[in-house]
Amino acid sequence: MLIQLDRTQKGRFLYQEIYRQIKQLILNNELRANTKLPPKRELAQMLDVSTNSIANAYEQLLAEGYIYTIERVGYFIEEIEQFDINPNVTTAFPTHLREQPEPPKTWLSLSHMNSNARLFPMRKWLSCEAKVYDRYIEELGEMAHTQGPYVLRKNIAELIYATRGVKCEPEQIVVHATSQGLLERLIRILPENPSFAVENPGYARYYQLLKRHHIQAHLVPLDDAGIDVHHLEQLDAQLVIATPSHQFPTGTIMPISRRVELLNWASRQEDRYIIEDDYDSEFKYETNHVPSLQSMDYNHKVIYMGTFSKTLLPGIRVSYMVLPVKLLESYREMFPLEIQAVNTLVLYTLNEFIESGQYEKHLRKMTKHFEEVRSCLVTELTKQLGDQIIISDVPAGLHFLIEAKSARSYDEIEQQAAKHNVEVYTLKRFSLNPYPLIRENRFIIIGFAYIDMKDIPEAVRRLGCVLFDE
Structure with a gap:
């Protein structure tokens, strides 16, 4: 058995090199099945290494199934089927998929x-994170609730009621890393083959997501008051995605008359819903905030979506939606074992950030x-x-x-x-x-x-x- 060790190589232990070379000999069929390997002490003397190095190499090969052992007899090569290698498969990585490191941006x-990360109170955030280790250390060692920690959902419910007039229980809130992820979850709890309507111009990522799922997505034009409800009424859509508080991208704030029209459209059929994407409504200048569409919804037809990525940092991916009770029941049935998509430490830190008053x-x-x-x-x-x-x-x-x-x-x-x-x-x-x-x-x-x-x-x-x- 030919093993040559390069003792000048840095960053790798000798046993790793021994393990690698024996493994390659086995894969190349140069060491036949059931062949006995040299005893540890003998191979150690041959390679001028410690017995522990050989023992560690053998144990790694044993753990991966390349060799087997017979007590008081020794180590033997396992019988391993040879790889079927397709000669037409290239190992070269495609040039068009290769990425280059981005140079520092000078634009x-x-x-x-984008947002200016230098304005974010990182020390305050880290202070809240440190408190999480004291208050929620047990929770950090467990799987978070599929909809997000209850304490966070409770604080979000209180926050959006105070700032946006959103009326909900903590149980109605679903936390996720992105609004797109929330929309995908929503699609899965809807009846088969739902039909959507989206604003045009509008948020292209939602539109592309619907197309990827082969879902019909009607394009609804805008006028000076926002989405054209008269046009919407001519379609067979069951759900419409709208941005009434600050239309994206035109910036139009939907007036009360159009909001009533939109809510009435949804109320006329049992399977109709409005997805209210309230993506940056926290920022209002000169006058008070315009209440959310959900705050005027008496028929439980609005699915409210919000995000913390605009108010905190784009890199802190925390979004949420508020489901009407009927859809919440469907959600619980569909996702009883779904793993929470957001880092648990981030969620509890956000909770502390809100609770301590730092967010406000x-x-x-x-x-x-x-x-x-x-x-x-x-x-x-x-x-x-x-x-x-x-x-x-x-x-x-x-x-x-x-x-x-x-x-x-x-x-x-x-x-x-x-x-x-x-x-x-x-x-x-x-x-x-x-x-x-x-x-x-x-x-x-x-x-x-x-x-x-x-x-x-x-x-x-x-x-x-x-x-x-x-």
């Missing part, structure tokens, strides 16, 4: 997706900060771009829409944005068919959760180059 971001304090601070950034951005856009743009200055959320009198196509704008090192998204990304794009002007989504105040003049200057400069 200025007007993205609606952080939210007040960030609302004030974002209001200042938004105001500065609107002022700078008006100053630099003037009557070349029309600003839809809706005082809510973390983005607004501008209409640019640009001769460039959406593709050209995206190319210019990359050239000028500014991160910005156009309406093209959220148009689920070409209809919303058939306009003379170009629509740009301006996010303000990431950018620093000092960078706003330069970001607007670059945006002007992207939209207008030759």
Whole structure:
């Protein structure tokens, strides 16, 4: 048995190299089945290593099934079937799938997706995390409830009642890592072949998810009041996904008259529901918050969805939905053993963050900060771009829409944005068919959760180059 040890190799114990070489000899059929291996002491002398190194190598081979032992006789090669290797299968990794490390970003971001992590009170969060070890150490060693820890759901229920008027019991709340994950769960508890309606333009990830599940997804246009309920009534949809508090991406706040129309649409048939995606409603400027659609729902037809990823950090993935009781019963039947998708430590830390008052304090601070950034951005856009743009200055959320009198196509704008090192998204990304794009002007989504105040003049200057400069 030929084994050659490279004693200069760092980071690997000798027994691992012995184990690896014997294993390869077995797989190459150079050591036949039932062949006896040299005794540990004998092989140790041959290789000039300790007996423990041989013992460890043999024990690893034994654990993986490459060898077997007969008491007081020795170690023998196990009978192992040879691999069937297809000569047409390549071992080379496809070039088009290979990823390169991303270089440090030097762009200025007007993205609606990013947030400034430097503004997050990480020390306060870590302090809450430390308290979790004292208060919930037993719970951390157990599987969390499939819908999330009860104490967290109780605090979420109290929070969204106080801030959004949402009326629910903690038992109605389901916690998940993403709103897409919640939608997938929802699909599985609905009757077979449900038909959905989605806003257009709207959240493309929901639309693509429905298409992946081969679910019919009707596209409903918008008007100045939000989703067009008259158009919705012409469809055979059982569920509609809507963003009434801050339409995504146009920013429209749905007025009370349209909200009543939408709720009445749902109430007219037993199997109709509205999925209210309240994704960034925590941020409202100049006036008080607009109550959620769910707060006006007397017929239990609204499935309310919210997230903490906008108010905390995108990397802290915690979303939730509030199910009407009828759907909650179906959910419990479908998912009795489902493993909670969010890290348990994160959930209990979030609970402590809310319970200690740190969440409310952080939210007040960030609302004030974002209001200042938004105001500065609107002022700078008006100053630099003037009557070349029309600003839809809706005082809510973390983005607004501008209409640019640009001769460039959406593709050209995206190319210019990359050239000028500014991160910005156009309406093209959220148009689920070409209809919303058939306009003379170009629509740009301006996010303000990431950018620093000092960078706003330069970001607007670059945006002007992207939209207008030759």
